[in-house]
Ligand SMILES: O=C(NCCCCCn1ccnc1)c1cc(-c2ccc(F)cc2)cc(O)c1O
């Protein structure tokens with residue numbers, strides 16, 4: 001039942017997860033996608049790397065590129081102090097609609113601003129829209145070919161400042177070779193690779209953490 005995979009994930013969450021308990025929603029998504037049908041959430045293994053980075057950075061402002069069902073959005077939002085905000089961009093209306101409902105079930109929607117549109121169109125509007133000077137953390141998990149152009153766009157829009165942390169999913173699988181080459185060879189970044197596995201599978205993947213040096 002449920003016309004789409006995101007819809008089937010949402011229905012499983014609504015039936016099995018505890019309302020207002022983000023950890024139970026995260027677990028529900030992971031058990032559905034590990035046992036019933038695979039989906040492109042960052043997952044529990046890479047999710048623990050994401051958790052560690054969020055807890056270390058303690059960000060006031062977070063940008064996420066690629067919301068999908070809101071799984072990583074929840075993982076980040078549940079660790080944000082009151083007053084901190086998470087802006088997440090999704091170009092697929094259906095994904096965004098499902099994510100909104102999953103974030104609501106988890107009880108983290110108050111700290112999240114979910115914008116629907118392409119990252120290249122939305123990024124230039126963010127500074128003015130949220131009256132912010134820079135992001136403290138950027139989680140990159142959208143089209144793999146957009147990682148590099150959007151990182152350069154963030155630089156050009158003055159949305160990165162010395163110390164801003166970029167964390168990119170899937171740098172091994174499906175891969176983002178041009179992005180990796182850029183952050184690993186640019187003098188403006190200190191980059192480090194975190195080996196892991198593709199969500200719910202025994203396949204190599206990893207995340208790249210890159211600190212912008214200004
Ligand atoms: O394509 C991915 N994500 C982007 C989805 C569309 C983003 C749309 N958007 C949002 C904002 N601007 C644009 C992705 C893919 C895979 C994967 C891995 C192996 C495989 F065999 C098939 C797929 C694993 C992931 O973890 C991923 O994140």
Ligand SMILES: [Mg+2]
Nearest residue numbers: 042141169170
């Ligand atoms: Mg991903």
